[in-house]
Amino acid sequence: xxxxxxxxxxxxxxxxxxxxxxxxxxxxxxxxxxxxxxxxxxxxxxxxxxxxxxxxxxxxxxxxxxxxxxxxxxxxxxxxxxxxxxxxxxxxxxxxxxxxxxxxxxxxxxxxxxxxxxxxxxxxxxxxxxxxxxxxxxxxxxxxxxxxxxxxxxxxxxxxxxxxxxxxxxxxxxxxxxxxxxxxxxxxxxxxxxxxxxxxxxxxxxxxxxxxxxxxxxxxxxxxxxxxxxxxxxxxxxxxxxxxxxxxxxxxxxxxxxxxxxxxxxxxxxxxxxxxxxxxxxxxxxxxxxxxxxxxxxxxxxxxxxxxxxxxxxxxxxxxxxxxxxxxxxxxxxxxxxxxxxxxxxxxxxxxxxxxxxxxxxxxxxxxxxxxxxxxxxxxxxxxxxxxxxxxxxxxxxxxxxxxxxxxxxxxxxxxxxxxxxxxxxxxxxxxxxxxxxxxxxxxxxxxxxxxxxxxxxxxxxxxxxxx
Amino acid sequence: xxxxxxxxxxxxxxxxxxxxxxxxxxxxxxxxxxxxxxxxxxxxxxxxxxxxxxxxxxxxxxxxxxxxxxxxxxxxxxxxxxxxxxxxxxxxxxxxxxxxxxxxxxxxxxxxxxxxxxxxxxxxxxxxxxxxxxxxxxxxxxxxxxxxxxxxxxxxxxxxxxxxxxxxxxxxxxxxxxxxxxxxxxxxxxxxxxxxxxxxxxxxxxxxxxxxxxxxxxxxxxxxxxxxxxxxxxxxxxxxxxxxxxxxxxxxxxxxxxxxxxxxxxxxxxxxxxxxxxxxxxxxxxxxxxxxxxxxxxxxxxxxxxxxxxxxxxxxxxxxxxxxxxxxxxxxxxxxxxxxxxxxxxxxxxxxxxxxxxxxxxxxxxxxxxxxxxxxxxxxxxxxxxxxxxxxxxxxxxxxxxxxxxxxxxxxxxxxxxxxxxxxxxxxxxxxxxxxxxxxxxxxxxxxxxxxxxxxxxxxxxxxxxxx
Numbered sequence: 001x002x003x004x005x006x007x008x009x010x011x012x013x014x015x016x017x018x019x020x021x022x023x024x025x026x027x028x029x030x031x032x033x034x035x036x037x038x039x040x041x042x043x044x045x046x047x048x049x050x051x052x053x054x055x056x057x058x059x060x061x062x063x064x065x066x067x068x069x070x071x072x073x074x075x076x077x078x079x080x081x082x083x084x085x086x087x088x089x090x091x092x093x094x095x096x097x098x099x100x101x102x103x104x105x106x107x108x109x110x111x112x113x114x115x116x117x118x119x120x121x122x123x124x125x126x127x128x129x130x131x132x133x134x135x136x137x138x139x140x141x142x143x144x145x146x147x148x149x150x151x152x153x154x155x156x157x158x159x160x161x162x163x164x165x166x167x168x169x170x171x172x173x174x175x176x177x178x179x180x181x182x183x184x185x186x187x188x189x190x191x192x193x194x195x196x197x198x199x200x201x202x203x204x205x206x207x208x209x210x211x212x213x214x215x216x217x218x219x220x221x222x223x224x225x226x227x228x229x230x231x232x233x234x235x236x237x238x239x240x241x242x243x244x245x246x247x248x249x250x251x252x253x254x255x256x257x258x259x260x261x262x263x264x265x266x267x268x269x270x271x272x273x274x275x276x277x278x279x280x281x282x283x284x285x286x287x288x289x290x291x292x293x294x295x296x297x298x299x300x301x302x303x304x305x306x307x308x309x310x311x312x313x314x315x316x317x318x319x320x321x322x323x324x325x326x327x328x329x330x331x332x333x334x335x336x337x338x339x340x341x342x343x344x345x346x347x348x349x350x351x352x353x354x355x356x357x358x359x360x361x362x363x364x365x366x367x368x369x370x371x372x373x374x375x376x377x378x379x380x381x382x383x384x385x386x387x388x389x390x391x392x393x394x395x396x397x398x399x400x401x402x403x404x405x406x407x408x409x410x411x412x413x414x415x416x417x418x419x420x421x422x423x424x425x426x427x428x429x430x431x432x433x434x435x436x437x438x439x440x441x442x443x444x445x446x447x448x449x450x451x452x453x454x455x456x457x458x459x460x461x462x463x464x465x466x467x468x
Numbered sequence: 469x470x471x472x473x474x475x476x477x478x479x480x481x482x483x484x485x486x487x488x489x490x491x492x493x494x495x496x497x498x499x500x501x502x503x504x505x506x507x508x509x510x511x512x513x514x515x516x517x518x519x520x521x522x523x524x525x526x527x528x529x530x531x532x533x534x535x536x537x538x539x540x541x542x543x544x545x546x547x548x549x550x551x552x553x554x555x556x557x558x559x560x561x562x563x564x565x566x567x568x569x570x571x572x573x574x575x576x577x578x579x580x581x582x583x584x585x586x587x588x589x590x591x592x593x594x595x596x597x598x599x600x601x602x603x604x605x606x607x608x609x610x611x612x613x614x615x616x617x618x619x620x621x622x623x624x625x626x627x628x629x630x631x632x633x634x635x636x637x638x639x640x641x642x643x644x645x646x647x648x649x650x651x652x653x654x655x656x657x658x659x660x661x662x663x664x665x666x667x668x669x670x671x672x673x674x675x676x677x678x679x680x681x682x683x684x685x686x687x688x689x690x691x692x693x694x695x696x697x698x699x700x701x702x703x704x705x706x707x708x709x710x711x712x713x714x715x716x717x718x719x720x721x722x723x724x725x726x727x728x729x730x731x732x733x734x735x736x737x738x739x740x741x742x743x744x745x746x747x748x749x750x751x752x753x754x755x756x757x758x759x760x761x762x763x764x765x766x767x768x769x770x771x772x773x774x775x776x777x778x779x780x781x782x783x784x785x786x787x788x789x790x791x792x793x794x795x796x797x798x799x800x801x802x803x804x805x806x807x808x809x810x811x812x813x814x815x816x817x818x819x820x821x822x823x824x825x826x827x828x829x830x831x832x833x834x835x836x837x838x839x840x841x842x843x844x845x846x847x848x849x850x851x852x853x854x855x856x857x858x859x860x861x862x863x864x865x866x867x868x869x870x871x872x873x874x875x876x877x878x879x880x881x882x883x884x885x886x887x888x889x890x891x892x893x894x895x896x897x898x899x900x901x902x903x904x905x906x907x908x909x910x911x912x913x914x915x916x917x918x919x920x921x922x923x924x925x926x927x928x929x930x931x932x933x934x935x936x
């Protein structure tokens with residue numbers, strides 16, 4: 001399954017560049033099969049396409065040297081962070097050089113007074129938050145995986161608290177990148193806002209390594225909230241849960257997280273975590289603010305949920321109790337795996353206007369059942385974004401084909417609702433067929449014109465985002 | 469004063485296009501001197517450069533027809549909203565066609581459940597808020613002027629409550645634009661977040677009409693807060709006021725507005741509005757939230773301000789009292805005009821990291837005094853953005869020259885502090901010399917490559933943003 005067409009390889013150029021880089025990088029250039037396989041690998045069902053060599057870069061200057069060598073010989077160059085992307089983003093369909101940035105893992109600067117920091121791309125979000133904790137600061141964006149901040153920037157990632165703190169596009173102030181000719185640019189100053197020319201920061205955020213390689217990121221930070229509270233509530237249907245979400249958003253309640261789990265996922269979690277939640281749709285919430293503020297928020301939510309028909313409302317402000325309340329969500333992934341031993345979970349990622357969220361989730365549940373697929377759903381309900389995790393027996397060709405048809409159907413459903421085929425995972429290889437369906441040939445044509453202008457030889461992560 | 473170099477004119481093309489458009493638009497195409505003068509005019513001291521004709525467009529199709537005619541004959545085409553831009557954005561240095569979009573003033577759709585709406589570019593922010601009021605919704609971005617939403621999008625505008633609600637980049641979900649070949653594109657779906665390809669929405673926001681002409685905008689909306697409160701506090705120095713602002717930001721207090729007025733502005737307002745405020749730096753604040761929430765916010769602010777050395781703290785939650793508290797800010801413009809009869813106020817627009825705000829404001833005050841200029845300051849302190857309004861006698865060539873030198877000095881000061889020469893007004897013609905100083909030739913070169921790829925004949929608002 002997947003859309004991993006092979007592209008023509010520039011054998012001579014690749015051999016030349018591997019030779020040049022071997023001289024400069026010695027043991028930091030690797031060509032063994034298993035390391036190459038690992039660097040083509042992502043959390044995906046798309047076939048693995050190996051790069052020809054992996055180089056471990058340690059500085060912007062080294063990245064620039066690598067890109068210059070690749071540019072001189074028209075050889076593909078692909079950034080690699082932690083390999084947690086989901087749509088074949090680090091595959092090498094035309095071979096080339098994988099640049100592993102995991103050793104560029106320094107927090108270069110924290111400006112507590114400005115609530116910002118500057119990091120290298122290999123810093124993971126967990127490492128950054130560990131680094132910041134003593135200063136009472138945190139970086140809010142939290143994709144499920146132990147992702148690197150470079151990768152999160154490149155895919156315009158978000159996670160459970162985007163409803164309050166936005167996505168990477170809202171939290172990157174500026175970045176440094178090595179462009180396809182090896183030149184190093186910085187996209188913006190450190191001012192919190194600017195109207196100085198084209199917004200190259202936002203152009204690079206989400207460009208998936210196809211326009212340049214990100215070598216530094218200046219991020220907005222948040223103060224750790226004085227108080228955090230959590231709440232949980234069950235609902236008779238996805239529709240009623242979604243109505244509650246809309247009421248919360250319209251009320252202006254500044255929820256930090258509002259996550260939906262569908263009935264089959266709650267059932268799986270009950271089995272895995274020995275819980276006894278009602279096996280109906282569940283909303284889990286988190287509130288950030290002052291002591292009084294989070295108490296008021298939780299109370300207001302309880303009132304809105306009850307008005308709409310929620311039951312079993314619980315709220316708490318203590319850490320231990322919060323973890324218990326949220327256990328269902330934290331255990332969701334492992335519960336699905338246990339429910340389906342030997343199967344691989346493939347996550348969809350559509351996002352629709354919130355008013356269509358209930359309809360989309362309900363239709364997805366019905367369609368999966370109709371197609372005899374097990375695909376429990378978690379949703380970042382405040383954004384209209386949800387993931388159906390299709391649990392697939394990869395040995396069962398018919399099931400794999402049905403799963404493929406389901407993904408395709410779901411992407412097109414979201415597009416028909418004026419939504420997107422990807423809320424936070426990116427296009428990569430897997431979603432390329434949907435980009436034109438979503439945005440039209442004219443819009444994608446403008447993207448192609450930008451790509452050609454900036455990377456005329458198509459060396460930066462070729463075969464991603466744009467159709468051939 | 470100003471940087472309004474004339475560009476070569478394509479006389480034959482212009483004459484041909486005016487003839488073609490006259491046929492299609494009849495009386496909706498105007499060539500009289502005064503209307504052309506008005507359409508080259510902005511709130512600026514940059515010399516007026518008239519377009520050759522003004523066309524009043526009424527639909528996206530008409531805008532496309534106009535752009536196609538201009539494209540066929542390589543004639544400049546310039547969007548015009550309300551003429552409130554500040555840096556010569558609508559000047560026609562190579563002549564051409566001004567497209568007046570003020571008749572495209574329809575709110576096309578309000579999706580209350582999704583907190584979004586779709587508008588034509590000629591809708592002003594006041595008109596939109598009047599339209600939304602009955603539904604309990606509002607659009608938060610508030611530049612000083614009665615601006616159109618098309619113009620606000622094109623300049624990446626913000627205003628007093630960006631500290632809470634962000635700028636236009638954060639509040640445009642998607643937009644429709646006519647590209648330089650006349651094709652109509654839409655940049656994104658209506659989903660609240662997306663990772664689908666390059667962020668063309670953010671590329672168009674702030675592109676000042678140089679990449680395409682915006683014909684529809686999908687905007688995020690907010691619920692009108694349950695309660696609003698206001699506060700005011702005086703400080704012995706800009707430094708102490710700024711320390712308080714930093715404390716507020718680090719505390720995570722979700723202020724909706726936090727505005728600084730410097731001592732000379734307070735003095736002018738005392739004279740104009742018959743107030744008796746201490747003639748020292750003043751902070752004015754507004755809080756949005758629940759009844760209890762805004763009361764708590766105001767109280768917390770009072771505590772932080774007092775700790776830092778603020779005096780005369782006052783707060784209120786009633787509308788009448790709020791207006792009284794904020795009167796000094798509302799009257800600031802007229803107070804400056806009255807203080808300097810016959811002079812023209814020219815606004816600077818630098819934005820620096822908040823930790824450098826006090827230093828930048830204090831240096832600007834000292835430099836103006838040293839240069840014998842009267843330039844009172846208002847600041848969007850929570851963003852690090854401030855405007856020195858230089859009150860200039862335009863008949864006094866020496867004063868005009870000194871003002872020019874001051875602007876230049878201030879832009880360079882901000883850039884040296886890792887800030888920007890424009891927080892919210894845009895580059896236009898006036899700030900073109902500073903773009904490379906701020907971002908470097910490599911970064912501006914990438915902007916130029918994008919411009920050339922999308923608009924190879926340079927017909928869209930030529931002579932703006934990018935250096936020749």
